[in-house]
Amino acid sequence: EAGVTQFPSHSVIEKGQTVTLRCDPISGHDNLYWYRRVMGKEIKFLLHFVKESKQDESGMPNNRFLAERTGGTYSTLKVQPAELEDSGVYFCASTRQGLGTGELFFGEGSRLTVL
Amino acid sequence: GNSVTQMEGPVTLSEEAFLTINCTYTATGYPSLFWYVQYPGEGLQLLLKATKADDKGSNKGFEATYRKETTSFHLEKGSVQVSDSAVYFCALSPPGTASKLTFGTGTRLQVTL
Numbered sequence: 001e002a003g004v005t006q007f008p009s010h011s012v013i014e015k016g017q018t019v020t021l022r023c024d025p026i027s028g029h030d031n032l033y034w035y036r037r038v039m040g041k042e043i044k045f046l047l048h049f050v051k052e053s054k055q056d057e058s059g060m061p062n063n064r065f066l067a068e069r070t071g072g073t074y075s076t077l078k079v080q081p082a083e084l085e086d087s088g089v090y091f092c093a094s095t096r097q098g099l100g101t102g103e104l105f106f107g108e109g110s111r112l113t114v115l
Numbered sequence: 116g117n118s119v120t121q122m123e124g125p126v127t128l129s130e131e132a133f134l135t136i137n138c139t140y141t142a143t144g145y146p147s148l149f150w151y152v153q154y155p156g157e158g159l160q161l162l163l164k165a166t167k168a169d170d171k172g173s174n175k176g177f178e179a180t181y182r183k184e185t186t187s188f189h190l191e192k193g194s195v196q197v198s199d200s201a202v203y204f205c206a207l208s209p210p211g212t213a214s215k216l217t218f219g220t221g222t223r224l225q226v227t228l
Binding site: 044045103107 | 151153156157158159160161204215216217218220
């Protein structure tokens with residue numbers, strides 16, 4: 001069974017540009033999460049999808065961030081326009097509905113560097 | 116709000132040394148507690164968990180006990196191996212909130228021969 005895959009693994013862009021990160025969850029996992037780790041700090045929750053619906057987007061930092069999950073399969077996270085403080089590693093995670101609390105399956109992360 | 120505090124790294128140990136990584140938390144009620152591990156080039160993996168006070172989670176020789184009185188969930192291993200070199204994250208999930216995790220900052224462990 002394939003794990004959670006994320007693309008790109010690393011993106012370097014200039015301030016003001018746009019970047020789109022993609023996450024393919026494990027097949028059959030209805031729950032999809034985005035988290036972010038800014039340099040040396042804790043991993044912070046961004047949002048949670050159940051299928052194609054946003055269940056909780058309380059962690060999204062501002063309206064420059066847009067997450068979608070059309071069709072309830074893969075998800076994209078777009079940052080437009082990117083700012084320096086957006087640099088970090090963006091993790092995607094998934095879990096099947098009803099799986100034990102906290103047992104998330106994570107991807108390797110997409111590292112974003114904004115210059 | 117909820118928070119997790121874990122010891123600063125990096126932690127450097129010789130193979131077969133004893134490992135402790137401290138983790139304390141702040142949360143209302145009885146959260147579930149977790150240790151996740153990220154090996155080089157891989158995603159985070161659940162290492163162990165405990166869902167109620169005095170529970171002990173264990174896996175791959177690692178253990179952690181849910182201590183409500185000290186709000187702690189320290190990670191221990193009696194004899195580390197080079198293959199244990201990774202970043203370890205302590206995390207909590209508040210009761211009734213499914214899998215919305217609050218993480219600590221992570222502790223890098225480097226084990227040498």
